[in-house]
Amino acid sequence: MPELPEVETVRRGVAEAFTGRRITDVAATGRRTIRRHADAAELVGRSRGQVLDAVDRHGKYLMLRLGGGDVIVVHLGMSGQLLRADAGDPPPRHTHVVWSFDSGPELRFVDPRTFGEVFVTGHDPAGVLPELALLGPDALEGLPSWRTLAAVLDGRRTRLKPLLLDQHRIAGIGNIYADEILFAAKLAGDRPAESLTTAEIRRLHAAIGDILRTAVAHRGSSLADAQYRDVDGAAGDYQLHHTVYAREGQPCVRCGRLIVRRREMGRSSFSCPRCQR
Known part of the structure; x- marks a missing residue:
């Protein structure tokens, strides 16, 4: 399973390639991957048209923060990958979510074993995502002394x-x-x-x-x-x-x-x- 160093490496790559770009479409075909949603409509509706403002991380979770205030949360599970690819490239097997942007490459979530997940959520006034509220302090950023x-x-x-x-x-x-x-x-x-x-x-x-x-x-x-x-x-x-x-x-x-x-x-x-x- 990817751990903090692997997830942080992915975070940096996603941030460098996609921050500031507008999501023009989302294709979510992996039902198990988006299992927190009844169907793909919520994930698509709350993401489409939004600008990716920042990419953060807490522990093994990635947080893609959108301009409208929502957050796309990605957990890689045991075999998940977030891959940058040209829109015309054939998607690899086990591609479950694809984000298209206003220019340049698209972002694909590939997960053969489907233990990973993708969902969109909001946050409370303190800025805490309810789904991640029970996590301990981040091992790299949350133990200052x-x-x-x-x-x-x-x-x-x-x-x-x-x-x-x-x-x-x-x-x-x-x-x-x-x-x-x-x-x-x-x-x-x-x-x-x-x-x-x-x-x-x-x-x-x-x-x-x-x-x-x-x-x-x-x-x-x-x-x-x-x-x-x-x-x-x-x-x-x-x-x-x-x-x-x-x-x-x-x-x-x-x-x-x-x-x-x-x-x-x-x-x-x-x-x-x-x-x-």
Whole structure:
């Protein structure tokens, strides 16, 4: 599933290519993709004729803000892609939503596994989208200090890795970056959150920022399934810099001990048994 660095890379690409352009038409043919709407009419009616003012992100959600005040929310799910393409190019299989603009290329939402979604919504007077109100602070922008993170961890008996994956606590981190962050912070994923010392919380806070910013700089991680691509169809390369994720049986870059893999909550977790405590 695309995580924060991949979604941020897509956000930047969409913003660069489409901000300031007017949506002239919307074709929504994927019923499961627009499942929050009774039919395509609402999505089309509230988007057509609107100028795309800005493209924001919270956690793994993209928010395409329209001039009339509505917001198109996009979640890529496990295999979703937002791709820029010339209007005359044949759409790839599993193209579920297409936005046409007043000039230039169109924007296509492609999603083979259909776990992603697209919907249009408004916001309350405070500017909060009701559908995203229960998300925790954004992992990259919403944890300005280690004390902010300490408040998230305070009194939690939950193990560290499940807490990092809980989008209601911290939004944007998934399986890949949870493992990379925990290794960078020298923390075991099965530690209870409440057991961390101040020094360990500081390390974890620094690791979250460092890993996510570096991954964004490398335009995210494209794994063997090749399902994550940026708006131009290009892969990221942060997978070449993973220290533990998918490196089972390889030597730890820090101490040389072999990386181990464990199954937790239906996911694979990778760690160094010596460095992470």
